[in-house]
Amino acid sequence: MDTESNTKTEKIPNTEVKTEEPDKLIKAIGEIGKWQIMLWLLVAFPTKAISAWHQLGIVFIAPPTSYMCTETNLTNSIEINTCYSDCVSYDFYTDFENTIISQWELICEKAWLANFSQTICMFGVLIGSIVFGYVADRYGRRPALLVACMLQLVTTVVEAFCPTYWLFTTVRFFIGAAIAGTMLSSFILMMEIIGPLKRELMNCLCALPMPVGQMLMPLFGYYLRSWDRYCLGIAIPNVLYLAYFFILPESPKWLLSVGKLEEASKVMTQAAKWNNLPSHNMLDVAKSIASEKEKTSEPIRKPTYLDLLKTKVLRINTLCSCLIWFVLGMSFYGSNQYIGQTSSNVFITVALAGVLQFPGILLSGILSKYFGRKITLISFFIVCGGSNAFLIVPEDWFAVRLTMGAVGVGCASGAFATMYMFTTELFPTVARNMAMGASSTTSRVGSMIAPYIAGMTVFAAWLPPVAFAVVPLLGAITCLFLPETRGKALS
Template identity: 55%
Template sequence: MADIHADFIIGSDKKSVIWMMLGIIFLAPKTTFRCIQGMENRSDYLNATCYHDCLKYEYFSEFDSSIISEWDLICDRAWLVNLVQMIFMFGVLVGSIIFGFIADRYGRRPALIIASILQLCLSLILPFSSNYWTFIALRFVLGTSSAGLMVIAFVIGIEITGPSKRDIVSSLYHIPQAVGEMIMPLFAYFLRSWKLFSIGVAIPNLVFVIYLILLPESAKWLISVGRLEEAAKVMRQAAKFNKLPTHNMMEVAQSIENEYTMSDNSVKHTKVSYLDLITKPSLRLKNLCSCLAWFILGISYYGGNQYIGQTSSNTFLVILLAGALQVPGLIISGYFYKIFGRKPTLIGFSVMCSVCNGLLAVPDSWLYLKMISGTLAITAATGAFNTMYVYTSELFPTVARNMAMGASSTAARVGSMIAPFIAGLHQAAWLPPLMFAIIPLIAAAVSFCLPETKGQKLKDRLDEK
């Protein structure tokens, strides 16, 4: 039961999260406009040109309506489109903190259920937003719930999965996200208004109701807070489903609790705070480089997706390809960092991302080159992200690992908040590709400052050699 639940939780959550995170591509698609009613009743208004005396604009895109046409987000209001995504990503940052606290204090199950209900209810309410500011407020809260689903689903999936399958679940964690990105253009293709599209991606969230019935609490968390009888019950249910012996589960829970106690005693003299990530010489450089790499990857992945969605002549196809090519990117990166090491893999994918982004500066007439380059850039960013997840967890000792991952993840969220504004630099067509080409090279450069961790024993304490 545990293994099946882990796959189910991770799969359904990641698809929903990516629909919320990248939905802006179809909520605010590439749009041109023309003034059709002005105070001077002129008839010579030019396309995509702003006029101070225009009373009404006409919009042209592949969609019947978008948030751009709904609330006239053009001209001096165009920056409000990017604000939508920035506020959502800020919600993700806040949600990571809030739901992380709830999960550690009150349990993985209640935290995930709260996030799921929020995601379901607010995603169904969002299409009926009466104005822009209501819409953006709902998107902020959806960002917090998306963070809860994303973070807690991974933790509970790992904790309730048996040791023999834990590596597989970890390495396949991002694949449902890629599948979700592949499916998203299908919703947009058949639902050509932002309201119908929003309803379409919200309805599958009804699957979250199943959590109330099937989702068990993490036995590891129950043991960590001393609720051994409940942990033993969960373990008996999992053992029964997997056709394993179900007796003596209380003794097993007690032995695990004793291991936790011994582990705590062995490292109690090396308790670490977030301040130590900056002040300790052994952590400072690693933390700085890791946060910078995550910050850059946040810009590269989320900004790249939004940019190719805005500039492609066939948004549906290019986003579908971007999602499809992430699957081999994840598999190849997992193979590469296992065989060649974390540092070479991170550098290689960062350089590949840079080159592919640079090719996006070619003329629009080079349609297929731009399409292939854009999708490969996303593939490379995904591979780099997958590698960095493993790399960061291995760079830091046990006493500082969770804090280091939290700091790095926060840096990625800040990068994802900035990404829409880089993707929206339309003053010069070559500027966004240039920015997206230079930024990954910085990640490659900082990688040289980090030690290789392939085959190294994970450290537990700061003073461990």
């Protein structure tokens, strides 16, 4: 099948969609207008910014903490950050009043538990990507987003009052799952209500809240210097999600894809009114779109993850997308790992990492619009790999390491933003969220591996920079197997 042709159709079980359908839909509701911007402000922006606080907040929950034994039977001198088998109690020294490390004495043989809670959170993101991807495609974007938001609201409040470490870690798993649901479902919703000519713009708008949230996060950490107060502080804004029961619409594209024409026409009417477009006879427009699909469609049934592998084109797109997302997860968190080593002030480091993502995200929108998704991704991967290779220089070359680390973070974030949009364009509506979920899952695997690669300095100082330089090149090569989607309507 010719994937480059606008006149061909893409078949997966139960659906065969022509490119005329999204053209008619976008013509009815508008490429972009007050309705789309309103949903971005009320849905996409809060979910992404708040998710950053929870996903990256471990730096303020378990910051670097020194300790010293204060009561022991040993007669020799006591040294800081040293464990003693007969030590009765320890004092902890950090910039914070209380951390999970001091709360549950996660030192010595229990030191690994501090980062383990973050690993479990990322594992929750992995599972949540799969579960909510399936829910969103089978039951709708709105139900998936509402369930994820309510789960995030409840678990983030409970997190602040956990009396034991293991309960805290269990709650972190469900927070991670909720984060995956809110980020993926909100992004897919926004991509499905925007026209192809404005998709690059909306992609940038949806990517920017994440670094904005990361830049604001140090304020919570600075003024709420206890892990439980910090958790409660970032949980309170989640109350905003209660309003979604009243303002959140379903994706009209999804409603049309599953044959719910009356519901789709109501959402389309609302959008048209907000955007000052003709809003009458929307049901006739929905029926017209549906009638074109029914000429060649099979009976509608619920999609499954196996549908992503049913045709050769979908198999290639799925496998390549998953591999690229894996590379992105490893590259993005690997670059952040190195940039984080350039400053001893955790507040400055976190804010700086957020600032450095802006150039990459903005450049992603410009390059994607004028040169296409493939060229943009390949360029980001090559520059990211090259900049990471320069991190092999000695540690006293501070300026070089800081500059190259900044370039790596910017390119990784730009590639991430591009791939979010690219993935939505590679798959049809009835399987789009599942494709995003599967791809995001592999990304979380990459992000979980990144810290271990960074820790290979114990074997050889050159190993981590070389690994983080080679991996992006693998992503660049994989891009060559995917079709270009710039300017194409969503199928």
